[in-house]
Amino acid sequence: MTVSRDLMRHVHGWLLLTPAAILLIAFTHYPMVATLIDSFYSKGSAIRPSRFVGLGNYDSMMADPIFWKVLVNNMWFALGTIPVSIALAISMAMLVNQTLPGRSFLRMAYFTPTILPMIAVANIWLFFYSPYIGLIDQIAGWFGLPGHNWLGDPDTVLPAIIVMTIWKEAGFFMIFYLAALQHIPPELREAARLEGATRWYFFRRVLFPLLMPTTLFVLINAVLNSFKLVDHLFVLTKGGPDNASNLLLYYIFESAFSYFDTNYAATLTVVLLALLAVMALAQFFVLDRRIHYR
Amino acid sequence: MTNMGKRRFSLPTLLETIAAWGLAILWISPLLYAFWAAFHAGEYAIHFDITAPLTLDNFREALSQAPFLRYGFNTFVLVTMLLAAQLVVGTLAAYAFARYRFFGSNVAFALVLVQLMITPEILIVENYGTLAKLNLVDTIVGIGLPYMASAFGIFLLRQAFKSTPKELEDAARLEGCGMFGILMRVYVPLARPTYLAYGLVSISHHWNNFLWPLVITNSVETRPLTVGLGVFSAPESGVDWSIVSAATLLSVAPLLIAFLLFQRQFVQSFMHAGIK
Numbered sequence: 001m002t003v004s005r006d007l008m009r010h011v012h013g014w015l016l017l018t019p020a021a022i023l024l025i026a027f028t029h030y031p032m033v034a035t036l037i038d039s040f041y042s043k044g045s046a047i048r049p050s051r052f053v054g055l056g057n058y059d060s061m062m063a064d065p066i067f068w069k070v071l072v073n074n075m076w077f078a079l080g081t082i083p084v085s086i087a088l089a090i091s092m093a094m095l096v097n098q099t100l101p102g103r104s105f106l107r108m109a110y111f112t113p114t115i116l117p118m119i120a121v122a123n124i125w126l127f128f129y130s131p132y133i134g135l136i137d138q139i140a141g142w143f144g145l146p147g148h149n150w151l152g153d154p155d156t157v158l159p160a161i162i163v164m165t166i167w168k169e170a171g172f173f174m175i176f177y178l179a180a181l182q183h184i185p186p187e188l189r190e191a192a193r194l195e196g197a198t199r200w201y202f203f204r205r206v207l208f209p210l211l212m213p214t215t216l217f218v219l220i221n222a223v224l225n226s227f228k229l230v231d232h233l234f235v236l237t238k239g240g241p242d243n244a245s246n247l248l249l250y251y252i253f254e255s256a257f258s259y260f261d262t263n264y265a266a267t268l269t270v271v272l273l274a275l276l277a278v279m280a281l282a283q284f285f286v287l288d289r290r291i292h293y294r
Numbered sequence: 295m296t297n298m299g300k301r302r303f304s305l306p307t308l309l310e311t312i313a314a315w316g317l318a319i320l321w322i323s324p325l326l327y328a329f330w331a332a333f334h335a336g337e338y339a340i341h342f343d344i345t346a347p348l349t350l351d352n353f354r355e356a357l358s359q360a361p362f363l364r365y366g367f368n369t370f371v372l373v374t375m376l377l378a379a380q381l382v383v384g385t386l387a388a389y390a391f392a393r394y395r396f397f398g399s400n401v402a403f404a405l406v407l408v409q410l411m412i413t414p415e416i417l418i419v420e421n422y423g424t425l426a427k428l429n430l431v432d433t434i435v436g437i438g439l440p441y442m443a444s445a446f447g448i449f450l451l452r453q454a455f456k457s458t459p460k461e462l463e464d465a466a467r468l469e470g471c472g473m474f475g476i477l478m479r480v481y482v483p484l485a486r487p488t489y490l491a492y493g494l495v496s497i498s499h500h501w502n503n504f505l506w507p508l509v510i511t512n513s514v515e516t517r518p519l520t521v522g523l524g525v526f527s528a529p530e531s532g533v534d535w536s537i538v539s540a541a542t543l544l545s546v547a548p549l550l551i552a553f554l555l556f557q558r559q560f561v562q563s564f565m566h567a568g569i570k
Contacts, residue, residue, distance in 0.1 A: 012473060013396025020387035020406065023443035028409045031420030038420070095314040100307075102315070108557055109318035112325060115553045115560070116546050117502035119520045123527050123542045124328045127339075127535050135327065167324065172564070179565040199306070228415060231504040234524055249416065249505075256419045257509060265419045272416055280411045 032273060038266035050263065057267040067268065069243050070251045073158060077247060078226040080162035081169065086218060088170040090211065093177035094203075107178075114172040122235035125164045126151075129236075151237055154244035161232065161245055169225065173218045180214040181207075220283045227272065248272055331539035339535045352540035356526075359537070361514050362544050365522035368434060372507075372518055373500050376438040377493060383443050384492075388451030389477050393463070409445035415505045422509055432516050437507045441500065450492050450567060454485035491563035498560075501549050519545040 039057055044050030061067050096107045113121065128135045131149035140147065150160045184207070192202040230250040233239055239246030239254065246254075249272065256265035331339050332353070338346040356362065390396065391403055414421060421440050422431070430436035458481055466476045482489075504520040511517045517525070523545045527538045553560050 009394055010396040013390045013394035013399060016386045016390035016394070017396075017402060019383045020443040020448060021402070023383065023439070024406060024409060024445070026424065027414055027421055027440035027443075028412060028417070029405065031417040031424065032408075032412060034420045034423075035417065092317070095310060095317070098307075098310070100311050100314050104557075106314050106318045107561070108554070109322045111561060112322060112550075112553070114564075115498050115502075115549055116325075117504065117520050117523075119502075119504050119524050120542045120546050121324075123523065123538055124324050126527075127331070127538075128324070167321070171321070175561060175564050224411070228413065231520075231524075234504070234508070235527060253418065253505070253509070256422075262419055262423075269416065269419060273412065276411050276416070280408075283411075 035266045035269045035273065038263050039270050041263050043261045043263045057264055060264070061267050061271075066243050066246070066251065070246045070248045071271075073244075073246060074227065074248050076158055077162060077165075078223055080159065081165045081226060082219065082222045085166050085170045085173055085222060086215060088166065089173035089218070090177050090208075092170065092174040093181055094207075096174075097178060097181045110171040110174055112171065113168045114175075116168070118168065118229060118231035119235060121164065121168050122232035125167075125232075126236055129160055151245075152241055154241055157237055157241065157245040161236065164232065165229070169222070173222070176214050176218055177211060180211055184210055220279060223279060224276070227275065328539045328542060331536050332543050334536065336534050336536045352536045353544065355537050356541040356544060360522060360526045360541065362519070362522060362541065364514055365517055365519045365545075366548070368516060369501060369518040369520075372434050372437055373497050375434070376441055376500055377496050379438065379442040380444045380447050380496060381489065381493075384447035384451050385477070385482065387443070387448045388455055389481060391448070391452045392455035392458075392481075406445045406448055409443075410449070414440035415503075418506060418509050421506075425510060431510060432512050434516055436510050437516070437518065438500075440506065444496070446567075447492050447496070450488055451485060454488035455481050458484050487566070490559065491566040494556075494560055494563040495567045498549060498553075 040052060040054060041050045042048075042053045042056065092110045096103055096110070100106065129150040131137060131152065132147040134150075136150065137147040148156065150156050188206055189202065192206060197205075227247075227249060230247050230253070233245060233247065233250045237245045239250050248268065252265050252268045252272065255261050255268060333348050333350070334346050335349055335351065387406070391399060391406075417440075425431050425436045425439065428436075430439065462480050462484075463476055466480050471479060502520060503518075504524065507518050507521045508524065511521055514522075523541060526541055
């Protein structure tokens with residue numbers, strides 16, 4: 001009796017899990033393994049079938065200047081967007097956590113960019129950045145400043161995209177800080193005021209350390225986003241000029257669907273998977289720390 | 295929520311109010327600008343004349359140049375089908391993880407969580423190959439399939455099910471409920487806030503998703519709004535700004551209106567989903 005009940009428990013558990021398991025294996029686990037295998041094979045063609053080349057694709061990747069370029073771009077993109085987004089998110093959360101006039105309007109204004117698709121955001125900002133007729137150049141013109149091809153100049157294209165991404169993401173991160181702030185006991189602020197602490201001192205020594213778990217959570221998500229979000233490149237720059245705004249995932253897309261070299265795309269994907277795995281481990285330890293704070 | 299006892303208009307509060315409003319106006323101005331451009335004739339795109347006549351021509355023009363209503367229908371079908379599938383698949387799996395200590399459940403759960411990090415958009419190359427073998431390229435089912443099992447949904451629902459008191463389950467069992475009866479009558483109703491939160495996050499995510507739908511679709515009959523908009527506004531097609539703005543607003547309108555109407559639920563859902 002107990003044996004069969006025990007067995008039924010295992011059977012029921014697995015039966016319930018089966019639909020999810022099939023889908024996850026087919027579209028997450030299998031493709032991860034297949035990516036790794038494909039990265040060891042050469043690009044096949046009608047005359048020359050794909051064959052095992054060992055680390056050949058990795059050798060060509062190491063020698064590929066575009067690969068290094070997109071990796072460095074990804075790093076600058078992350079460094080440019082994340083600290084500013086987080087600083088803005090904290091400021092926004094602290095502002096709307098008080099009883100300021102029009103608080104619900106303020107919260108809506110900060111949060112709205114979050115629910116727009118990146119492709120629509122890019123459409124709107126494309127016009128801001130377009131040379132001479134664009135909004136930014138028009139406004140610059142009122143002050144007698146010359147026009148500039150923001151997205152066509154390798155020096156300004158990445159900063160331009162960074163500014164747009166900050167606009168899109170800061171409000172999203174604000175939500176998590178707002179949730180965290182609402183759990184901070186009000187007595188702390190009272191105590192600090194009685195002790196005569198300045199607001200800046202209170203923020204630096206009390207609030208910011210208490211928000212640390214949220215910051216770590218947001219940080220991991222922001223880094224992930226900086227690798228996953230490339231939609232805007234399709235509208236704004238196509239990775240140009242001369243790959244100055246190209247990012248790793250966009251380069252994977254180009255390799256697979258523009259140059260039809262799926263094996264090289266697989267090799268690049270392995271690098272992306274490795275980067276994400278490192279972050280998964282980081283998150284594991286971060287979440288561990290998070291529990292200690294509680 | 296607030297920790298200020300009495301409202302006093304001190305200098306810092308005044309400065310903060312000004313800063314908050316300045317930032318807010320800066321933050322919505324790109325969107326307001328898109329509205330301006332969409333409702334005015336092309337020549338007013340950069341001339342802010344308050345007396346400029348309003349017009350719907352840009353919307354009419356956008357609709358005549360590309361089948362946005364069809365795209366909208368595709369997105370609606372995609373998002374509805376996907377959410378339904380995610381809820382069914384996720385509920386069953388979450389129930390297994392929350393209430394059955396079956397053989398290999400810990401390893402299986404770890405394998406599910408892999409998808410939190412490695413989302414389907416990263417595996418576009420291999421997943422395209424898989425869908426080609428299944429003959430599902432350029433179908434709406436094909437856009438949705440890789441997302442139907444959602445690690446995020448399974449995780450959220452498992453948390454919700456775990457916090458359901460065991461006594462309720464025992465009571466239901468005494469009443470003669472079977473496995474599915476307990477799930478449907480006890481666990482699912484009590485997890486309603488989690489379903490709402492997950493539903494809103496899933497809808498906004500898939501309404502806005504672009505890269506995978508772009509890869510897997512190539513016809514008007516399957517393209518969702520984001521891909522349709524991307525194709526429409528590609529720089530080489532050389533359409534004018536007012537029409538692009540109108541098309542952009544058409545694409546975001548349903549979600550934007552829903553957000554403005556149910557702001558509180560949206561914000562709370564994103565909070566709820568992020569904290570768990």
